Amino acid sequence: MSKITWTVVVIASSVLSKQLSGVEIVEQQTAEWFTQTPQIAVSDVLDEATADGESPRVGQRDTFWLQPGFQIELLYTVPKQTQGSWVNMTFDHQGRIIASSEEGKGLYRIIPPKIGSQEETRVEKMRIEMPSAHGLLYAFDSLYVIQNGNSGLYRLRDTNADDQFDQVELLKKIEGAGEHGPHAIVLAPDGQSLLVVAGNHTDLPLGASRTSRVPSNWGEDLLLPRQWDARGHARGKLAPGGWVCRIDPDGKHWEVISIGYRNAFDLAFNADDELFTYDADMEWDMGSPWYRPTRINHVTSGSEFGWRSGTGKWPAYYVDSLPEVVNIGPGSPVGVTFGYGAKFPGKYQRALFALDWTFGTIYAVHIRPQGASYVGEKEEFVSRKALPVTDAQVGPDGALYFTVGGRNAQSALYRVSYVGTESVIPVNAKNSAFQTERRIRRQLEAFHVRADNQKQAIDFIWRYLGHHDRHIRYAARVALEHQEVDLWTMRALQEMDAQARTTALVALVRQGESLLQGQILKSLGELPMARFNEALQLEVMRVYALTFVRLGKPDADNVREVATRLDSLYPASSTASNHELSRLLVYLNWPTVIDKTLAKMREESIPPAKNSKTETQQLIARNANFGNAIEQMLAKPPQTGNIHYAFVLRNLRFGWTLEQRQEYFRWLDDALIRSGGASYEGFIKNIRAEALENASEQERQLLELETTELAPFNPDDLPKPQGPGQKWTVEEIVRLTREGLHDRDFQHGSQIYTAAKCVACHRFAAFGGTTGPDLTNVAGRFSIRDLAEALIDPSRTIPDRYRAMVIVTNAGLTVQGRVVDEDDDHVIVVTDAYDHTKVKELAKSEIDEMTAAKKSLMPDGLLDSLNRDELLDLLAFLTSRGNSQDLMFATDVSN
Numbered sequence: 001m002s003k004i005t006w007t008v009v010v011i012a013s014s015v016l017s018k019q020l021s022g023v024e025i026v027e028q029q030t031a032e033w034f035t036q037t038p039q040i041a042v043s044d045v046l047d048e049a050t051a052d053g054e055s056p057r058v059g060q061r062d063t064f065w066l067q068p069g070f071q072i073e074l075l076y077t078v079p080k081q082t083q084g085s086w087v088n089m090t091f092d093h094q095g096r097i098i099a100s101s102e103e104g105k106g107l108y109r110i111i112p113p114k115i116g117s118q119e120e121t122r123v124e125k126m127r128i129e130m131p132s133a134h135g136l137l138y139a140f141d142s143l144y145v146i147q148n149g150n151s152g153l154y155r156l157r158d159t160n161a162d163d164q165f166d167q168v169e170l171l172k173k174i175e176g177a178g179e180h181g182p183h184a185i186v187l188a189p190d191g192q193s194l195l196v197v198a199g200n201h202t203d204l205p206l207g208a209s210r211t212s213r214v215p216s217n218w219g220e221d222l223l224l225p226r227q228w229d230a231r232g233h234a235r236g237k238l239a240p241g242g243w244v245c246r247i248d249p250d251g252k253h254w255e256v257i258s259i260g261y262r263n264a265f266d267l268a269f270n271a272d273d274e275l276f277t278y279d280a281d282m283e284w285d286m287g288s289p290w291y292r293p294t295r296i297n298h299v300t301s302g303s304e305f306g307w308r309s310g311t312g313k314w315p316a317y318y319v320d321s322l323p324e325v326v327n328i329g330p331g332s333p334v335g336v337t338f339g340y341g342a343k344f345p346g347k348y349q350r351a352l353f354a355l356d357w358t359f360g361t362i363y364a365v366h367i368r369p370q371g372a373s374y375v376g377e378k379e380e381f382v383s384r385k386a387l388p389v390t391d392a393q394v395g396p397d398g399a400l401y402f403t404v405g406g407r408n409a410q411s412a413l414y415r416v417s418y419v420g421t422e423s424v425i426p427v428n429a430k431n432s433a434f435q436t437e438r439r440i441r442r443q444l445e446a447f448h449v450r451a452d453n454q455k456q457a458i459d460f461i462w463r464y465l466g467h468h469d470r471h472i473r474y475a476a477r478v479a480l481e482h483q484e485v486d487l488w489t490m491r492a493l494q495e496m497d498a499q500a501r502t503t504a505l506v507a508l509v510r511q512g513e514s515l516l517q518g519q520i521l522k523s524l525g526e527l528p529m530a531r532f533n534e535a536l537q538l539e540v541m542r543v544y545a546l547t548f549v550r551l552g553k554p555d556a557d558n559v560r561e562v563a564t565r566l567d568s569l570y571p572a573s574s575t576a577s578n579h580e581l582s583r584l585l586v587y588l589n590w591p592t593v594i595d596k597t598l599a600k601m602r603e604e605s606i607p608p609a610k611n612s613k614t615e616t617q618q619l620i621a622r623n624a625n626f627g628n629a630i631e632q633m634l635a636k637p638p639q640t641g642n643i644h645y646a647f648v649l650r651n652l653r654f655g656w657t658l659e660q661r662q663e664y665f666r667w668l669d670d671a672l673i674r675s676g677g678a679s680y681e682g683f684i685k686n687i688r689a690e691a692l693e694n695a696s697e698q699e700r701q702l703l704e705l706e707t708t709e710l711a712p713f714n715p716d717d718l719p720k721p722q723g724p725g726q727k728w729t730v731e732e733i734v735r736l737t738r739e740g741l742h743d744r745d746f747q748h749g750s751q752i753y754t755a756a757k758c759v760a761c762h763r764f765a766a767f768g769g770t771t772g773p774d775l776t777n778v779a780g781r782f783s784i785r786d787l788a789e790a791l792i793d794p795s796r797t798i799p800d801r802y803r804a805m806v807i808v809t810n811a812g813l814t815v816q817g818r819v820v821d822e823d824d825d826h827v828i829v830v831t832d833a834y835d836h837t838k839v840k841e842l843a844k845s846e847i848d849e850m851t852a853a854k855k856s857l858m859p860d861g862l863l864d865s866l867n868r869d870e871l872l873d874l875l876a877f878l879t880s881r882g883n884s885q886d887l888m889f890a891t892d893v894s895n
Contacts (some may be wrong), residue, residue: 069420230682287676
């Protein structure tokens with residue numbers, strides 16, 4: 001049986017009284033020193049299950065779970081009324097802790113006792129006023145503070161050597177505040193610069209984008225319209241989202257390093273001088289395909305991580321962004337720090353400690369190099385119910401110190417130290433694995449500025465555009481974008497290596513002019529997509545999307561060529577490919593996409609659980625407010641993957657049969673009885689509302705009535721074609737349309753649809769009869785040749801559902817028509833192709849014989865009364881799926 005460790009920290013009432021009375025006494029003194037006696041609990045090894053079978057991780061509020069051999073000490077309980085709730089900490093040059101209160105109740109300097117001693121923890125309220133500090137760093141003989149409220153970067157100095165800060169200097173004003181405002185500041189390994197991180201409600205400081213290592217023409221880059229969060233969170237917030245900037249010690253020069261975060265709170269460098277952060281999820285999105293769990297990210301030069309508001313968040317496979325190091329799961333990320341200097345066993349000295357405020361957990365993330373970046377595995381290091389951890393640092397004594405608090409929660413300072421038997425001798429934290437790949441990536445990152453010798457730089461960059469490592473390709477592409485586009489345009493279009501061409505075309509789409517679109521699409525069209533692996537196919541799909549987003553809607557010929565190519569790949573074998581293909585084909589308004597996508601929606605798409613049942617239960621138990629949504633979602637899991645299909649199909653206005661519309665809305669009704677995050681129901685309702693808005697008035701009426709019945713048409717009342725007609729053949733029709741249908745008249749086509757009597761039997765765009773098949777999406781099922789054959793020789797292929805039956809009764813009566821209903825005792829037959837109300841009900845006991853008719857209910861020669869223009873306008877109308885703005889009807893393709 002596996003072993004875990006837990007400890008119980010009990011604070012006796014007498015201790016609390018002592019602490020409170022101590023505060024009262026000290027507050028009357030001018031020195032403002034506070035003292036408390038630490039409470040120590042040493043870990044014990046217990047079996048995984050307790051006597052009653054409950055996991056000890058789900059224990060009471062004062063029950064800690066620790067890794068074996070560790071102990072935890074409560075060093076200080078923060079008096080909430082006078083000292084607020086502590087959210088950040090740093091060590092100064094004398095090894096003392098400086099902590100900040102989020103409610104504006106000042107800065108505090110803490111002198112912890114030695115490990116194992118009976119000394120008291122000493123806390124001093126510092127004299128300088130610095131409210132709402134969200135980031136603290138002692139460097140360059142100064143205390144740097146990121147203030148959140150009157151937001152900005154401040155520098156505090158001791159100018160008279162009395163060990164108190166007396167000078168406050170605003171180095172840079174920052175626009176943004178609150179829990180998604182500016183956060184942490186850390187010292188870079190070079191000892192000469194600083195890094196600042198901010199959440200997605202924070203504007204970039206003035207001038208930062210002018211010196212950005214991320215190409216500064218960032219955008220939303222969404223192919224289809226976004227929906228904002230259903231509850232209004234981050235509405236209107238656009239790229240770049242959360243960001244990381246490098247600055248000089250005086251705060252004058254700001255350089256954008258990385259963008260696309262939701263709400264990363266802290267930063268930490270590893271021993272290889274690589275930067276990491278822990279980014280937030282949007283827990284309200286849980287159950288939706290755009291939900292992204294909290295995750296550890298490798299913050300490289302020029303990196304983009306694809307946070308976009310609402311439904312717009314990019315999936316990790318997008319070629320113009322970078323993936324996570326490891327997904328952690330739901331939570332609220334706060335402080336991060338590496339274990340360097342800790343007197344811990346070796347693997348914990350190398351670990352990245354990542355703090356989750358929501359579920360009261362400190363994770364030890366074990367990161368290892370892979371290619372030019374890293375991958376990792378998470379492990380719970382410390383956890384407890386109701387433990388809102390905020391920040392952590394390794395102290396000079398080799399212990400891990402952490403604070404709890406935030407949102408006016410009870411705050412405290414804890415210390416974790418190792419008392420086990422494993423060696424705590426310092427290990428070499430550097431990792432030489434894949435150092436060649438990291439070196440190449442850094443060489444490319446040196447060109448994330450305009451090079452002095454651009455030609456030489458481009459030659460070097462080009463060698464790595466097709467590299468097998470994604471991070472190297474990404475660094476090369478960003479470097480290329482920083483060089484003058486005219487110097488490498490033709491090279492990108494003509495590159496022979498498929499991977500290198502794809503990477504180069506991403507850069508060209510992002511930096512080139514719209515007049516290049518035709519050449520870019522031609523270059524993409526030369527790539528043998530069907531032979532690519534899934535990763536490269538997804539990259540090509542993203543290039544197509546970016547081409548349309550950045551360079552405009554393609555013309556009719558390019559739509560047809562690109563859509564035909566993509567349609568041949570859809571459906572694919574993976575969810576990611578199907579999601580991108582459906583997105584592109586909906587954008588291109590391709591006729592097959594409705595049928596194929598509805599077919600995908602009929603398949604089960606509940607993703608497998610990432611965590612074990614036990615792990616999930618433990619998270620739920622630690623925070624009932626957040627855990628409740630997870631518990632409900634597990635009980636009624638949503639069809640997460642299929643929500644994407646419903647989301648993209650909502651945009652299609654044309655091409656729906658009524659039966660397809662009904663199936664689609666039934667699926668949405670089912671989705672509403674399932675559970676997800678707080679915004680789940682709102683998103684589904686908004687998808688439904690937009691889909692209804694994109695339906696025609698006739699469709700909305702029929703959907704509301706839940707009927708497909710319309711009043712029958714009298715053929716004698718229908719208008720007549722002008723003619724003169726002729727005996728049309730399939731080959732003649734194919735010849736007339738060989739070069740496509742152009743400059744046709746939609747309204748005239750609609751009139752001919754009526755005059756040719758098609759309207760009497762067939763519904764088109766929710767209008768027409770019901771005795772024959774719905775022709776709205778005929779373009780998705782038939783080529784022009786197929787359509788011509790069906791119109792000229794309707795008896796050649798008759799769908800079983802619409803085949804006429806010849807019924808002979810025992811009395812010798814013959815009835816011919818389409819069977820529309822049948823049970824064990826009766827059949828109901830529509831006897832008039834033009835009038836669905838003319839029905840005959842026959843008892844099966846009366847029927848002597850029932851055979852399929854050889855002739856279709858559709859008469860021969862319906863096209864023979866049409867002249868050339870009438871025929872072409874009818875064909876254009878039938879293949880338009882009801883879209884009067886289709887390019888077949890436009891003389892100016894820009895309209």
